[in-house]
Amino acid sequence: xxxxxxxxxxxxxxxxxxxxxxxxxxxxxxxxxxxxxxxxxxxxxxxxxxxxxxxxxxxxxxxxxxxxxxxxxxxxxxxxxxxxxxxxxxxxxxxxxxxxxxxxxxxxxxxxxxxx
Numbered sequence: 001x002x003x004x005x006x007x008x009x010x011x012x013x014x015x016x017x018x019x020x021x022x023x024x025x026x027x028x029x030x031x032x033x034x035x036x037x038x039x040x041x042x043x044x045x046x047x048x049x050x051x052x053x054x055x056x057x058x059x060x061x062x063x064x065x066x067x068x069x070x071x072x073x074x075x076x077x078x079x080x081x082x083x084x085x086x087x088x089x090x091x092x093x094x095x096x097x098x099x100x101x102x103x104x105x106x107x108x109x110x111x112x113x114x115x116x
Contacts, residue, residue, distance in 0.1 A: 003108040004079040005057050008049035011073040015066070016043035025072060028058040031105065051079060059104040078108045 007027075014023040020042035027038040029052050041047045059074070 003055040005052040005076050005106055006079055007074055007076040009047050009072055009074050012046040013044050013069040014042045015069055022064045024062050026060040029053050031056045032058055033060055055108040057106045061102045
């Protein structure tokens, strides 16, 4: 099976700015921030749903030290396996941590029986 990541953002709200200069989320199609940039998102414009081209995505979230919004929620699943059970401890950023950068890497691993 070729494992890809389907993703969608039911919630998205960061500090608005014309050029996304304050708080923003960058999505990368790969293992780190040198991978292909899918897009940079900020404000209340929900990123469009999409699918990665491989089994790994990187999310880079930057927050300046000023205005707080609610942030974002990303739902994702494995295209070859369907829904992934909810993580009992999903990665989160506690409120009030303005002025920092956060990197989350999503990786879908294959099961041994998937290898041909």
